[in-house]
Amino acid sequence: MSSEKTNRRDFIGLSFGAVAAVGGLFGLGAMKKTWDPLPSVVAAGFTTVDLSKVVEGELYQVEWRKKPIFILKKSSEMKADDKRDVVVDGVRYTVCIGLCTHLGCIPSYKANAHQFVCACHGGIFDISGNATFGPPPRALDIPPFKIDGTTLVLGETGPEYEKLMANA
Numbered sequence: 001m002s003s004e005k006t007n008r009r010d011f012i013g014l015s016f017g018a019v020a021a022v023g024g025l026f027g028l029g030a031m032k033k034t035w036d037p038l039p040s041v042v043a044a045g046f047t048t049v050d051l052s053k054v055v056e057g058e059l060y061q062v063e064w065r066k067k068p069i070f071i072l073k074k075s076s077e078m079k080a081d082d083k084r085d086v087v088v089d090g091v092r093y094t095v096c097i098g099l100c101t102h103l104g105c106i107p108s109y110k111a112n113a114h115q116f117v118c119a120c121h122g123g124i125f126d127i128s129g130n131a132t133f134g135p136p137p138r139a140l141d142i143p144p145f146k147i148d149g150t151t152l153v154l155g156e157t158g159p160e161y162e163k164l165m166a167n168a
């Protein structure tokens with residue numbers, strides 16, 4: 001009888017241990033996700049993004065001074081735009097503030113159409129952020145940036161940004 005009680009206690013103890021271990025693993029997984037917001041890091045008004053970790057064709061969004069910034073590594077099927085593309089190691093990126101230039105809504109990325117579409121009043125921007133349809137009066141704005149190796153530093157003005165602004 002006493003051995004049966006002991007076995008039951010052991011079983012309950014083991015069950016709790018197993019549940020705690022599984023819970024702990026899930027917790028660790030969630031914590032790791034929180035610790036790894038990479039490739040972007042925010043500090044003192046600057047947001048740095050490791051462009052080598054950005055996946056081609058997928059929209060990557062970071063925050064810079066409370067504004068959404070769109071970063072898109074262009075694929076070869078996407079139209080190049082020498083006036084707006086940020087070129088790093090021969091790879092073209094769209095980098096722009098993700099706020100519609102009409103009234104400030106956040107446009108959605110439509111990967112298949114290679115467009116950004118603003119649901120508020122139907123504004124459309126091409127893959128480079130140029131306004132192509134509807135009420136937006138101009139292209140999506142390009143935030144000041146600097147390129148440091150493969151790192152994009154938002155909030156600092158570098159020669160690549162000045163060159164784009166001169167050609168805009």
Ligand code: FES
Binds near residue numbers: 123
């Ligand atoms: S706010 Fe985007 S079209 Fe009006």
